[in-house]
Amino acid sequence: MRKKLVAGNWKMHGSLQANQRLVEAVREGAAPLRCDVALCVPFPYLAQVSGLLSASTLGLGAQTVSEFGQGAYTGEVSVAMLKEFGCRYVIVGHSERRTLFGETDQVVADKCVAALAGGLLPIVCVGETRLERESGQTQEVVSRQLAAVLSAVGVAGLANLVIAYEPVWAIGTGLTASPAEAQAVHAAIREQVAALDAGRAATLQILYGGSVKPQNAVELFAQADIDGGLIGGAALVAEDFLAICQAAN
Numbered sequence: 429m430r431k432k433l434v435a436g437n438w439k440m441h442g443s444l445q446a447n448q449r450l451v452e453a454v455r456e457g458a459a460p461l462r463c464d465v466a467l468c469v470p471f472p473y474l475a476q477v478s479g480l481l482s483a484s485t486l487g488l489g490a491q492t493v494s495e496f497g498q499g500a501y502t503g504e505v506s507v508a509m510l511k512e513f514g515c516r517y518v519i520v521g522h523s524e525r526r527t528l529f530g531e532t533d534q535v536v537a538d539k540c541v542a543a544l545a546g547g548l549l550p551i552v553c554v555g556e557t558r559l560e561r562e563s564g565q566t567q568e569v570v571s572r573q574l575a576a577v578l579s580a581v582g583v584a585g586l587a588n589l590v591i592a593y594e595p596v597w598a599i600g601t602g603l604t605a606s607p608a609e610a611q612a613v614h615a616a617i618r619e620q621v622a623a624l625d626a627g628r629a630a631t632l633q634i635l636y637g638g639s640v641k642p643q644n645a646v647e648l649f650a651q652a653d654i655d656g657g658l659i660g661g662a663a664l665v666a667e668d669f670l671a672i673c674q675a676a677n
């Protein structure tokens with residue numbers, strides 16, 4: 429039985445005051461849960477949230493990381509820096525990073541390599557656009573994105589890595605892949621890994637992301653190959669985020 433993980437992706441939201449209220453509420457509500465819960469917050473708030481989460485079982489994560497070590501990379505943040513602030517997770521290759529900030533499959537793969545080497549657990553996002561889905565390219569796109577990561581980290585690297593299937597058309601739109609649509613892609617991801625290593629495929633956590641809400645979480649998380657969620661908008665409302673965590677419990 430794979431353990432479920434619910435990770436909140438705050439994106440570029442938050443303030444010192446709002447974070448404190450949100451994290452305190454989530455920390456309290458999530459304490460009795462058996463599933464893993466993580467909060468992926470903007471860089472400037474890592475120290476604050478790390479402090480608020482100390483002595484709790486909730487995991488801390490960042491939303492991206494540099495593929496480089498220290499050096500002349502103005503504006504970038506390294507794996508070692510995230511580790512110093514208590515991060516366990518880092519989201520890699522979110523569709524907003526891919527489309528707005530030009531991250532290619534290769535860059536995403538390089539970031540995964542750096543994260544794994546430094547002891548961070550990457551949550552690697554894959555997913556097709558609406559156009560790609562409508563033209564029947566979903567499996568091809570997801571498979572290509574996954575293959576780039578696999579060829580960089582090797583199937584053994586998947587032991588410390590989580591995949592998040594996030595159809596781009598479902599992110600922040602209120603449109604969700606139906607449980608059956610999501611399950612089909614999750615199963616295909618697992619099959620692609622199983623072709624290399626059946627044991628690794630069986631233990632790989634594959635999260636679903638894209639307009640997960642308290643109203644649809646139970647049905648999504650009940651699918652055989654959906655092992656939790658990557659939650660954007662609903663992660664900013666303690667009540668909603670906790671209800672989604674409950675659904676994974």
Ligand code: PGA
Pocket residue numbers: 437594598599600601602637638639640658659660661662
């Ligand atoms: P959403 O975002 O839940 O607001 O759709 C998910 C994500 O982008 O990770």
